[in-house]
Amino acid sequence: xxxxxxxxxxxxxxxxxxxxxxxxxxxxxxxxxxxxxxxxxxxxxxxxxxxxxxxxxxxxxxxxxxxxxxxxxxxxxxxxxxxxxxxxxxxxxxxxxxxxxxxxxxxxxxxxxxxxxxxxxxxxxxxxxxxxxxxxxxxxxxxxxxxxxxxxxxxxxxxxxxxxxxxxxxxxx
Amino acid sequence: xxxxxxxxxxxxxxxxxxxxxxxxxxxxxxxxxxxxxxxxxxxxxxxxxxxxxxxxxxxxxxxxxxxxxxxxxxxxxxxxxxxxxxxxxxxxxxxxxxxxxxxxxxxxxxxxxxxxxxxxxxxxxxxxxxxxxxxxxxxxxxxxxxxxxxxxxxxxxxxxxxxxxxxxxxxxxxxxxxxxxxxxxxxxxxxxxxxxxxxxxxxxxxxxxxxxxxxxxxxxxxxxxxxxxxxxxxxxxxxxxxxxxxxxxxxxxxxxxxxxxx
Numbered sequence: 332x333x334x335x336x337x338x339x340x341x342x343x344x345x346x347x348x349x350x351x352x353x354x355x356x357x358x359x360x361x362x363x364x365x366x367x368x369x370x371x372x373x374x375x376x377x378x379x380x381x382x383x384x385x386x387x388x389x390x391x392x393x394x395x396x397x398x399x400x401x402x403x404x405x406x407x408x409x410x411x412x413x414x415x416x417x418x419x420x421x422x423x424x425x426x427x428x429x430x431x432x433x434x435x436x437x438x439x440x441x442x443x444x445x446x447x448x449x450x451x452x453x454x455x456x457x458x459x460x461x462x463x464x465x466x467x468x469x470x471x472x473x474x475x476x477x478x479x480x481x482x483x484x485x486x487x488x489x490x491x492x493x494x495x496x497x498x499x500x501x502x503x504x
Numbered sequence: 505x506x507x508x509x510x511x512x513x514x515x516x517x518x519x520x521x522x523x524x525x526x527x528x529x530x531x532x533x534x535x536x537x538x539x540x541x542x543x544x545x546x547x548x549x550x551x552x553x554x555x556x557x558x559x560x561x562x563x564x565x566x567x568x569x570x571x572x573x574x575x576x577x578x579x580x581x582x583x584x585x586x587x588x589x590x591x592x593x594x595x596x597x598x599x600x601x602x603x604x605x606x607x608x609x610x611x612x613x614x615x616x617x618x619x620x621x622x623x624x625x626x627x628x629x630x631x632x633x634x635x636x637x638x639x640x641x642x643x644x645x646x647x648x649x650x651x652x653x654x655x656x657x658x659x660x661x662x663x664x665x666x667x668x669x670x671x672x673x674x675x676x677x678x679x680x681x682x683x684x685x686x687x688x689x690x691x692x693x694x695x696x697x698x699x700x701x702x703x704x705x706x707x708x709x710x711x712x713x714x715x716x717x718x719x720x721x722x723x724x725x726x727x728x729x730x731x732x733x734x735x736x737x738x739x740x741x742x743x744x745x746x747x748x749x750x751x752x753x754x755x756x757x758x759x760x761x762x763x764x765x766x
Contacts, residue, residue, distance in 0.1 A: 337610060394644055395532075397562020425640030426566065427647060479655045480550035484648075488546060504647050 345380045352378045352385060352410070359409050362401045363483050366444045369402060373432025377487055385410060385420045390428040392504070393484045419491075430504045442467045447489065447500040464500050466491035513577060518569050519597065519694035520703055521638070522587065523739055525565030526598035529588060530747070531619055532558030533754055534606060543609055550655060555618065557648040562588070564641045593747045594735050599690075600738040601684040601748040610673040614681045617656035621716050622688045623649045625709040629756035635702045657720045664724025671726075678721070679729055686734025689713075 356375055357368045367377055372392065379386040387406055393398050403420050410418050431447035439447035447467045464474050471493040478488040485498040535555035542548025565586035573582045601619055606612045627649060630642035663674040689710040695703040714728075721728060738742065757764055 391560075391644070393556070393557060393560060394564055394641075394648060395556035397556070425636070425645050427640075427644040429647075478546035478550055479651060479658075480546075480553040482549065484553050502651075 336385075345469070348380045348385075349378055352380065352387075352415075354408060355413050356387070356406065359402065361406050362405075362406075363399050363485075364441070364446065366440045367437050371434050371437030371440060373430075373434065373437075374402065383415075384417045384419065385415050386421060388421045388423050390423050392428050396484055398483075408451060410482070412470065429504070430501065441501060445498060446486065449501045449503045464489055466494060466496065467498055468496050469494040514572055515736075516694040516698075517635070517702065518572050519567035519692075521572070522595075523564045523597035523692065523694070525562045525569060527585070527602050528558040528565065529562035529600040529740075530596070530750060531602040531615070532556070532562060532594055533608075533750060534604075535601065535612070535616070536614065537606055552610070554620075554652050554655070556653070557645075561641065561645045561648070565642070568637050568641070569671050585758070589755045593743050593751055595743040596743065596747060596751070597739050597741060598747075599684070599688055600735055600744055601681060601688070603744060603750060604681070604684065605746060607677065607680075608673055608683040610670070611660040611677040611680065612673070613663065614713045616652060616679040617720070618681055618688075620649050620652035620656055620686075621700050621713055622709070624653045625716075626704060626710045628704065629704040629709060633702055633704065634700050638702065653716075657723075660720050660726075661724040663727040664721070674724065675726060678726065682729040683732050683736050687736040687738055690736060710714070 353370070353375075356378070357370045357404040359369045361367045361369065361372060370387070374389050374392065376388040376390055377386075379388075387410075389399075389403070406420060407418055441448045445467050447464050450462065450464070456474065462476075463472050465472055466474050466489075469491060471491055473492040474489050476487065476490060477490050477497065480486075481499050481503070485502055485504065487502050489495045489496065489500045530556045535551050535558070538548065539552045539555070540548065542551055547668055563584055566587045568580045570584050571589060599619070601615055604611075604615060606615070623645070627646040629640040631646065633639045634640065660674065663670040665671070665675075689706050691703075691706055695706065718728060735744075
């Protein structure tokens with residue numbers, strides 16, 4: 332009986348720690364798009380807690396994304412600052428990261444930052460050619476693609492034909 | 505790592521991963537030569553982005569190859585960097601098309617198009633590999649490559665169906681590159697005799713690849729070169745003279761100052 336109740340308490344404590352960890356991780360932001368947290372981006376897959384050990388599983392956005400190493404360092408740093416020192420960060424490639432995992436809140440933040448958020452839809456080739464992107468500044472749909480590749484791997488460059496402003500579009504992926 | 509490579513000879517699996525890594529690395533490294541020299545800012549950025557995607561894919565395959573090698577040999581551990589920086593040209597298993605010079609913009613576009621169209625159909629199949637790590641890398645890479653195919657197809661059409669000069673250059677590029685496309689569909693020793701469906705029979709993707717090439721060339725008002733003699737050897741480590749120069753530049757730092765970090 333005794334061991335069972337102890338087990339319950341420790342699992343409840345782990346649950347609490349886990350919740351706290353998820354909250355802490357919302358303060359880790361993307362170095363390229365500082366308005367987005369790694370939770371908004373959907374990079375964090377799972378958080379495991381076992382006694383003092385913490386494991387964070389992350390999924391890289393793009394294979395060659397130079398921000399990933401930086402994000403990993405930031406996760407470690409933030410957790411250390413919050414008193415966790417046995418940290419393991421695991422990379423998980425499958426299922427592959429998709430912009431569908433970006434939170435609605437994240438999409439709103441992107442838009443107010445001046446980046447058109449990804450249009451939520453599963454990825455396919457036809458999709459690349461039939462895209463209507465709203466201008467994040469004036470909301471016009473009258474926009475054109477300037478370049479399929481923008482300032483970072485995850486963005487494309489667009490221009491609004493109404494307000495004439497160029498803007499980044501966070502590509503569907 | 506839950507994909508235990510017991511189902512295929514480990515040497516073959518290492519070679520297979522290295523072949524895929526090398527093609528992406530050499531292609532990506534070549535394309536990065538355009539960084540800062542692109543014909544316009546947006547295209548400079550685009551080609552640098554593609555290079556980055558390819559080098560990222562190469563890292564995933566190198567890491568996997570290193571993991572398998574380290575599981576065999578516990579005395580000395582190998583890293584992804586050792587595999588990229590400390591092997592000689594005869595150990596590289598990349599497709600020859602990857603190491604060819606960038607030439608003019610048309611030649612670079614032709615290289616990206618032929619290679620990324622191959623990657624597109626190849627990764628679609630590799631997703632179903634019985635090896636979970638290879639399948640995961642394929643799933644990740646496929647999304648990136650889809651953009652590369654789209655971007656390079658648009659450029660083939662733009663140049664082929666463009667001015668007299670752009671058309672001539674595009675035709676010359678396709679003519680030059682064509683004889684390097686054959687080996688992409690010929691299995692190497694490390695891809696054969698695989699009863700466990702880890703590797704992909706590259707000969708079966710040729711039809712889809714040809715269909716795509718025909719479609720894009722038709723859009724560019726160009727036609728396919730006639731049947732030609734095909735170069736081969738890349739997968740076996742027999743390379744053109746160009747690879748040595750790439751490696752000399754890319755590996756110089758680690759060779760001269762082993763273990764240097766910055």
